[in-house]
Amino acid sequence: MTTRTADRGPQTTAHRSPTTDRLSEAQPLRSAVRGLRSDYDVESIRRDFPILARSVHGRKLVYLDNAATTQKPQAVIDRLVRYYSEENSNVHRGVHYLSEVATSEYEAARTTVKRFLNARDEKEIVFTRGTTESINLVSQAWGRANVGEGDEVLITAIEHHSNIVPWQLLCGEKHAQLRIAPVNDAGEVMLDQFANLLTPRTKIVAVGHASNALGTINPIRQMIALAHANGSLILIDGAQGVPHLPIDVQELDCDFYAFSGHKVYGPTGIGVLYGKQPILDAMPPWQGGGDMILSVTFEKTTYNALPYKFEAGTPNISGVLGLAAALDYVSTAGIEKIGAHEHDLLVYATGRLVEIPGLRIIGTAAEKASVISFTLEGVHPHDIGTILDQEGVAIRTGHHCAQPLMMRFNVPATSRASFGMYNTREEVDALIAGLKRVIEVFR
Amino acid sequence: MSDLRELYQQVILDHNKNPRNFRELPDATTKVEGFNPLCGDHYTVFLKIDGDVIRDVSFIGSGCAISKASASVMSATVKGKTRQEAEVLFDTFHKLVTGETHVSDDLGRFAPFAGVAEFPTRVKCAILAWHTLRSALEGEKQAVSTE
Ligand SMILES: Cc1ncc(COP(=O)(O)O)c(C=O)c1O
Numbered sequence: 001m002t003t004r005t006a007d008r009g010p011q012t013t014a015h016r017s018p019t020t021d022r023l024s025e026a027q028p029l030r031s032a033v034r035g036l037r038s039d040y041d042v043e044s045i046r047r048d049f050p051i052l053a054r055s056v057h058g059r060k061l062v063y064l065d066n067a068a069t070t071q072k073p074q075a076v077i078d079r080l081v082r083y084y085s086e087e088n089s090n091v092h093r094g095v096h097y098l099s100e101v102a103t104s105e106y107e108a109a110r111t112t113v114k115r116f117l118n119a120r121d122e123k124e125i126v127f128t129r130g131t132t133e134s135i136n137l138v139s140q141a142w143g144r145a146n147v148g149e150g151d152e153v154l155i156t157a158i159e160h161h162s163n164i165v166p167w168q169l170l171c172g173e174k175h176a177q178l179r180i181a182p183v184n185d186a187g188e189v190m191l192d193q194f195a196n197l198l199t200p201r202t203k204i205v206a207v208g209h210a211s212n213a214l215g216t217i218n219p220i221r222q223m224i225a226l227a228h229a230n231g232s233l234i235l236i237d238g239a240q241g242v243p244h245l246p247i248d249v250q251e252l253d254c255d256f257y258a259f260s261g262h263k264v265y266g267p268t269g270i271g272v273l274y275g276k277q278p279i280l281d282a283m284p285p286w287q288g289g290g291d292m293i294l295s296v297t298f299e300k301t302t303y304n305a306l307p308y309k310f311e312a313g314t315p316n317i318s319g320v321l322g323l324a325a326a327l328d329y330v331s332t333a334g335i336e337k338i339g340a341h342e343h344d345l346l347v348y349a350t351g352r353l354v355e356i357p358g359l360r361i362i363g364t365a366a367e368k369a370s371v372i373s374f375t376l377e378g379v380h381p382h383d384i385g386t387i388l389d390q391e392g393v394a395i396r397t398g399h400h401c402a403q404p405l406m407m408r409f410n411v412p413a414t415s416r417a418s419f420g421m422y423n424t425r426e427e428v429d430a431l432i433a434g435l436k437r438v439i440e441v442f443r
Numbered sequence: 444m445s446d447l448r449e450l451y452q453q454v455i456l457d458h459n460k461n462p463r464n465f466r467e468l469p470d471a472t473t474k475v476e477g478f479n480p481l482c483g484d485h486y487t488v489f490l491k492i493d494g495d496v497i498r499d500v501s502f503i504g505s506g507c508a509i510s511k512a513s514a515s516v517m518s519a520t521v522k523g524k525t526r527q528e529a530e531v532l533f534d535t536f537h538k539l540v541t542g543e544t545h546v547s548d549d550l551g552r553f554a555p556f557a558g559v560a561e562f563p564t565r566v567k568c569a570i571l572a573w574h575t576l577r578s579a580l581e582g583e584k585q586a587v588s589t590e
Contacts, residue, residue: 382482441447
């Protein structure tokens with residue numbers, strides 16, 4: 001089953017899963033991946049990320065917590081510095097030179113995002129604080145106007161809290177029902193069950209492109225088609241999609257797509273909501289304030305056009321510029337090549353991890369992003385995290401903001417290694433060496 | 444590595460593997476839940492209080508080695524103590540793991556936890572059971588959280 005998005009050409013198989021029983025099957029893929037990787041110079045990419053040169057506890061930093069947030073290339077850091085040292089000014093309101101510069105750079109950044117997602121129009125790109133705010137914008141502005149008593153919202157069992165709680169709030173307020181599409185033991189949403197949960201009352205479906213906790217890539221193409229056939233809108237939480245997969249929102253035909261800048265090598269505090277123009281147009285505004293209005297009297301306010309209607313107040317200007325620099329950086333490296341490189345690491349790391357006695361990988365979907373969640377018999381993830389940290393290896397431990405999912409797999413927490421564009425096989429080896437140390441300490 | 448051995452002392456690893464008083468207490472007079480949302484540590488502490496004296500203590504739940512060993516040691520040290528004595532023990536333990544005091548001879552069972560002070564992110568793990576004990580003594584029914 002090919003479930004990925006907007007993936008064309010020879011790399012179509014590059015994200016195939018490395019589940020243990022598929023390892024042998026995955027072997028031929030490696031060479032295919034290598035072919036693609038030949039012009040991917042990870043060492044030169046590493047040199048663009050100043051933080052990777054630092055050490056932690058006297059060890060070379062091995063940063064494997066990319067699903068939480070990614071490091072920033074010099075180009076992004078420089079962009080922030082340039083804005084504050086040469087261009088700082090408010091946007092959309094001054095007639096003076098700096099304001100014009102800041103405004104045109106800000107709007108050029110919107111065009112960069114539009115191209116990156118292949119949206120039809122800049123009007124469809126709304127800047128937010130991040131994925132969380134993007135989802136809340138939809139659940140509140142669209143949701144409050146369109147979801148009523150007895151209606152349903154459908155999500156899946158592998159969602160991040162930020163794609164659960166906003167819908168719970170909406171359903172609580174409107175006396176609507178939140179429905180959950182279950183996953184199988186591999187951590188894959190079962191499409192037939194998903195389809196069965198679509199009813200005439202389903203107003204909107206909200207699903208993650210890829211799971212931050214397990215790595216599972218959802219079959220969003222099919223989900224989008226099923227939702228639309230049912231007359232429901234669909235939002236994609238792309239926080240873990242954008243960093244790894246090419247996105248084409250026109251081809252996908254999703255109604256909303258949300259992502260965070262900081263997970264794709266950009267600054268924190270900036271994110272995007274893509275929405276189809278007619279849907280955004282019909283939505284009431286969310287927050288009120290400056291910039292989102294055309295005229296205000298105490299009797300009546302006329303709202304600004306898209307996308308400003310949803311950008312109340314002075315925006316995160318430096319964040320927007322930094323995000324555009326990050327997307328440019330990713331585009332130059334090539335998102336397909338990045339995905340193939342990460343997939344190689346995923347396959348390699350999975351193969352090495354399963355050799356460790358007592359180690360269990362949680363999430364063995366056929367389609368995975370470069371995220372590996374695991375447990376080690378007899379050792380709590382928090383202890384694993386502390387010991388690895390002493391070795392300079394940064395991973396995430398805990399419930400990964402997906403408590404219902406942890407319950408589904410009957411684990412209180414997991415350890416998670418997640419790979420980014422600059423990670424290497426040597427860093428995977430450092431992870432493995434660190435885990436051997438963990439076992440030594442706990443033996 | 445030396446720091447790690449300070450943190451994961453043999454005594455702590457032993458308590459983690461074979462925690463003392465790790466069971467429910469059917470005739471408990473109070474029970475309180477404690478959790479650390481950051482890492483998912485989650486314990487329930489049971490107390491059997493008779494007047495001013497803690498007659499029995501036990502706990503159940505799951506968490507990292509530090510939190511479990513600490514709960515185990517807590518249960519062993521406060522059993523049979525008065526409320527006031529338990530408060531003093533709380534204080535001593537708290538000061539030790541936050542680095543306010545250093546290891547000395549009279550720390551006894553607490554001594555293995557001195558290494559925690561070098562790991563600020565783990566202090567919460569070490570004091571979780573103690574905070575839970577304290578709110579149980581204060582008669583709180585609410586779950587406590589060390590976040
Ligand atoms: C799948 C997924 N959705 C949503 C979010 C929330 O993103 P943010 O905290 O940047 O708003 C995350 C971040 O961890 C995520 O991984």
